Amino acid sequence: MIKITNEDFNLEEEFLKISSKKNGAYSFFLGTVRDDILKNKKKIDGIFLECYQDLAHQQLTKIRNQAIQQWQLTECNIVHRIGSLGLGEKIVLVITSSKHRANSISACEYVIDNLKANVAFWKFNIFGENQEAVEFKKKDLDKFLQWSNIVKTN
């Protein structure tokens, strides 16, 4: 299941959606809004998340299918919020399930690494009434490229 939403989500509810006695392992990645002070000493008040929804949904579906196939997952759910989010609020959730832990852990890391490097979301830092686009981090692309020997990503 892929969900792009303006609404907050509940971790227990998201877990119950994929909970099954067939599974022996679940892995979670939860990204939240960090109370951050930038290099220019500016303190952020929150973030705004923009998305090209049709494309992001297509991209996330492909990533999910790759992860399920590569690591024999029993399920993989991805929830990503859009709109204005305050400090500490949840941004993104990846849950993977499998028979054994190594598969769910690797798959969960792959999904979030791929999402951060490739999926059509853009963050803006909020400072009072102003917003500034967050710059792409090369380290996110480098982290994703480490998977190229393991997963056929094209």
Next chain:
Amino acid sequence: MKITIKYFSWIRVKLKKGSEEFDFEKNTSFKTASNILIKKHPYFKEIFDDSSIKFFLNLSEIEDHEIILKDGDVIALLPPVTGG
């Protein structure tokens, strides 16, 4: 023919709009359309010269800039992503 261009992130902020519709002659290629837009609006030069920006046509990344556009096509201009 009508072509919609969608703008995201700093491009949307710079142009102060999320999308725009343009009229091109039939059988116009993406490359020709890009050149027409650059002549029409100088701000498109910065965008089309920026190698970090990806161009999508109807949800597929444009690899061949000679691709011929069709009426109703949607082009998206995507700066590097920063989600998650």
